[in-house]
Amino acid sequence: MLAAHFPVQRHPDAKLLAADREGALRHVARSQFTTLLRPGDVVIANDAATMPASLAGQHTASGQPVEVRLAGRRSLAPDDVREFSAVVFGAGDFHLRTEDRPLPPALRAGDRLALGPLRAIVESVLQHPRLIKLRFEGGPDKIWAGLARHGRPIEYAHMAEPLALWDVWTPIAGPPVAFEPPSAGFAIDWRTLASIAARRAGFATITHAAGISSTGDAELDALLPFDEPYRIPAAAVEAIRRARETGGRVIAIGTTVVRALEHAAARAGGLRAGDGVATGRIGPHSALQVVDAVLSGTHEPGTSHYELLRAFAGDATLQRMDAELNARGYRTHEFGDSVFVENAFSLPARGARRDRGPEGCYEQVQSTDMTIA
Amino acid sequence: MTDTRMANGGLWRGLRVAITGGTSGLGLALVREFGRRGAQVAFVARGGEGVERVERQNPAAHGIAGDISKKEEIHPIAIQITGQLGGLDVLVNNASALGPVPLAPLGDTECEDLERALAANLLGPFRLTKALLGALAASAREGRGAVVVNVSSDAAVQPYPGWGAYGASKAALRHMSSIWNAELAASGIQFLSPDPGDMDTPLHALAVPDADRAELKRPEAAALELADAIGAALERQRAGAPC
Numbered sequence: 001m002l003a004a005h006f007p008v009q010r011h012p013d014a015k016l017l018a019a020d021r022e023g024a025l026r027h028v029a030r031s032q033f034t035t036l037l038r039p040g041d042v043v044i045a046n047d048a049a050t051m052p053a054s055l056a057g058q059h060t061a062s063g064q065p066v067e068v069r070l071a072g073r074r075s076l077a078p079d080d081v082r083e084f085s086a087v088v089f090g091a092g093d094f095h096l097r098t099e100d101r102p103l104p105p106a107l108r109a110g111d112r113l114a115l116g117p118l119r120a121i122v123e124s125v126l127q128h129p130r131l132i133k134l135r136f137e138g139g140p141d142k143i144w145a146g147l148a149r150h151g152r153p154i155e156y157a158h159m160a161e162p163l164a165l166w167d168v169w170t171p172i173a174g175p176p177v178a179f180e181p182p183s184a185g186f187a188i189d190w191r192t193l194a195s196i197a198a199r200r201a202g203f204a205t206i207t208h209a210a211g212i213s214s215t216g217d218a219e220l221d222a223l224l225p226f227d228e229p230y231r232i233p234a235a236a237v238e239a240i241r242r243a244r245e246t247g248g249r250v251i252a253i254g255t256t257v258v259r260a261l262e263h264a265a266a267r268a269g270g271l272r273a274g275d276g277v278a279t280g281r282i283g284p285h286s287a288l289q290v291v292d293a294v295l296s297g298t299h300e301p302g303t304s305h306y307e308l309l310r311a312f313a314g315d316a317t318l319q320r321m322d323a324e325l326n327a328r329g330y331r332t333h334e335f336g337d338s339v340f341v342e343n344a345f346s347l348p349a350r351g352a353r354r355d356r357g358p359e360g361c362y363e364q365v366q367s368t369d370m371t372i373a
Numbered sequence: 374m375t376d377t378r379m380a381n382g383g384l385w386r387g388l389r390v391a392i393t394g395g396t397s398g399l400g401l402a403l404v405r406e407f408g409r410r411g412a413q414v415a416f417v418a419r420g421g422e423g424v425e426r427v428e429r430q431n432p433a434a435h436g437i438a439g440d441i442s443k444k445e446e447i448h449p450i451a452i453q454i455t456g457q458l459g460g461l462d463v464l465v466n467n468a469s470a471l472g473p474v475p476l477a478p479l480g481d482t483e484c485e486d487l488e489r490a491l492a493a494n495l496l497g498p499f500r501l502t503k504a505l506l507g508a509l510a511a512s513a514r515e516g517r518g519a520v521v522v523n524v525s526s527d528a529a530v531q532p533y534p535g536w537g538a539y540g541a542s543k544a545a546l547r548h549m550s551s552i553w554n555a556e557l558a559a560s561g562i563q564f565l566s567p568d569p570g571d572m573d574t575p576l577h578a579l580a581v582p583d584a585d586r587a588e589l590k591r592p593e594a595a596a597l598e599l600a601d602a603i604g605a606a607l608e609r610q611r612a613g614a615p616c
Binding site: 047051052077078081141144145147148149165170171174175176190193194197233234235 | 435436437438448449450451452453455456457458459460461504506507508510511514515516556559560
C-alpha cells in the first residue's frame with residue numbers, strides 16, 4: 001500500500017473496501033460509506049480530540065534534548081493530568097523515522113525534564129528504558145495551558161509537513177484526551193451525520209484515549225496498545241440497545257471504539273454507561289459481544305490494528321482484502337483510505353467462534369459507574 | 374428572577390460554560406453570574422494579567438489567556454476549555470472588536486480595521502464554535518442540552534453611521550447564528566444571538582466616549598437576562614420540547 005503523505009482528512013477520492021459477513025468484497029467511494037447502512041443500524045464513533053502530546057525539551061541533568069511523547073493516563077478525569085506514561089526520544093523530530101531516532105540519555109527515577117513552560121519529574125522507568133511514568137509540576141489548569149501552548153501533535157516521518165492541531169481533530173472531536181487521532185473518525189463529517197439520520201440509522205459517541213501507534217522500537221511496539229481509559233455515555237448504551245432490539249447492527253468507527261465497547265461488555269453486568277480502562281489486545285481468538293462491523297484504516301499484517309480485524313473476519317477474507325488494497329492502490333496511514341469489515345462471527349455464526357473459549361484479554365483494571373446528569 | 378434561579382438550581386449546578394471576553398463588561402458579569410448559579414466556568418481573554426485578576430476574584434473559574442481573533446490560538450483555547458471542564462454545554466461568544474477607534478464612516482475605515490472587526494466578531498466565533506462543536510453535540514446527545522450564544526447588537530440590524538465595521542461584522546454573525554440553527558436543529562444545539570442593549574462597558578466607552586453612563590444599562594443586569602435566556606433554552610431542550 002502507499003503512504004498518505006498529506007493531512008487531508010476527507011480526500012475527495014478516498015476509497016473504501018467493504019467485506020460483508022460472507023466475505024464478499026466491494027469497493028465504494030468512502031464519501032458514500034453511509035450506503036452500507038441499513039435502517040436500525042447504529043454508528044458509534046470516538047469523539048476524543050487529540051491532545052498535542054509531543055513535548056520538546058531538555059533532560060535537565062545531562063542537558064541533552066529530548067522529545068517526550070505522552071502515551072497513557074489512568075483516567076479521563078479533567079483534573080487527573082499530573083501523571084502520564086510517556087515514551088522518550090532523543091534529539092531530532094518527526095522528520096527522522098522513529099526507528100532511526102537517537103536514544104535519549106539514560107533516564108532514572110527523580111530526573112527532571114524541562115518541557116517548554118512545563119516541568120516534570122521522572123517518577124519511574126517502566127517496562128522499557130524509554131518508557132517512563134512522569135509527573136508534571138503545578139495544578140491541572142497550568143498543565144492544560146502548558147500542553148495547549150507548547151505541545152505539538154505526535155507525527156511520523158511519512159508526513160511531509162508539520163501537522164497542525166486542526167489536521168488531527170476529527171469534525172466531531174470533543175474532550176482532548178487522545179494521544180494520536182482516532183483517525184477512522186476522519187471519515188465522519190456533519191454531512192455524513194445528516195446522511196446517517198436520513199437512512200434511519202442512529203449515531204452515538206464514546207470517548208476513548210487512543211494511544212500512540214508506533215515507537216520505532218520492536219520491544220516497545222510489542223507492548224502496544226497501552227492501557228487506554230474510556231468513557232461510555234448512557235446515550236451510547238441506549239442507542240446500542242435500540243439497535244439490538246430492532247435487529248440493527250452496531251457499527252464501530254475505528255478500532256478504539258471496538259476496544260472500548262468490547263472491554264466494557266466483558267465486565268460483570270455487561271455493557272453499561274461508565275468509565276473504564278481498556279487493557280489487552282483484541283485478536284483472532286476474541287469473541288466480540290457488541291460490535292457487528294468496523295470502519296477502519298488500512299493496516300499492514302502484523303500490526304495490532306490488523307490483529308483486531310482478525311476478530312471480525314477469517315484470514316482468507318483478510319488476505320483477499322490485502323490483495324485488493326494493493327492492486328487498487330489504496331493508501332495507508334491515518335490520512336489514507338479505509339476498510340469496512342462486517343463481523344463474520346456474529347450470531348448466528350458467532351457460536352462457532354465461541355467454541356474456541358473465552359480469551360483472557362478483557363481484564364478489568366478499573367471500573368467506576370458514571371452518573372449522567 | 375431569584376425565584377427562577379432557585380428553581381433551576383439543578384439545571385445550573387455543574388453546567389459547563391465557556392465565555393470569551395471574560396475579563397470586562399458583559400463577559401465579566403457573566404463569569405460572576407454563572408458562577409453564582411453553580412456552573413463550572415471557563416473564561417477566555419487576551420490579557421494574561423486580566424485573566425489572573427479575574428481568577429483571583431473568582432477562584433472557582435478557569436482562566437484561559439488567548440486571542441480568539443487569531444487562527445493559531447483557537448485550538449489551544451478549545452483544548453483548555455474542554456480539558457478543564459471535561460466537556461461543554463454552553464459557549465458564549467462575547468469577545469468583540471469595535472473596528473476603527475474613534476468610530477469612522479466606512480469611507481474612512483481602513484481595510485485593516487474592518488479585517489480586525491471581522492476576525493474578532495465573525496471568524497473567531499465561527500472557528501471556536503467549530504472546534505467545540507463535537508463537545509456541544511455530545512452534550513446534546515447525552516440530554517444535557519447545548520447552547521451557543523453569539524452576543525449581538527442593535528448595530529447588527531440598524532445601519533448606524535460610523536458603526537460600519539462593527540455593524541457589518543455583527544450582522545454577519547447574527548445571520549450565521551440563524552444558519553447554524555437551521556443546520557444543527559437535528560443535532561440539538563441551539564444558537565441564540567441576543568442584543569443585550571447599550572451597556573456601560575469599556576467597548577461602549579471606546580465607541581461613545583461622551584455617553585452619559587447613568588443612562589446605560591449595567592452589564593450585571595444584561596448578564597442576568599442572558600443567563601435566564603440560556604436557562605430557558607436548556608430547560609426546553611431537556612424537556613424535549615421544540616426550541
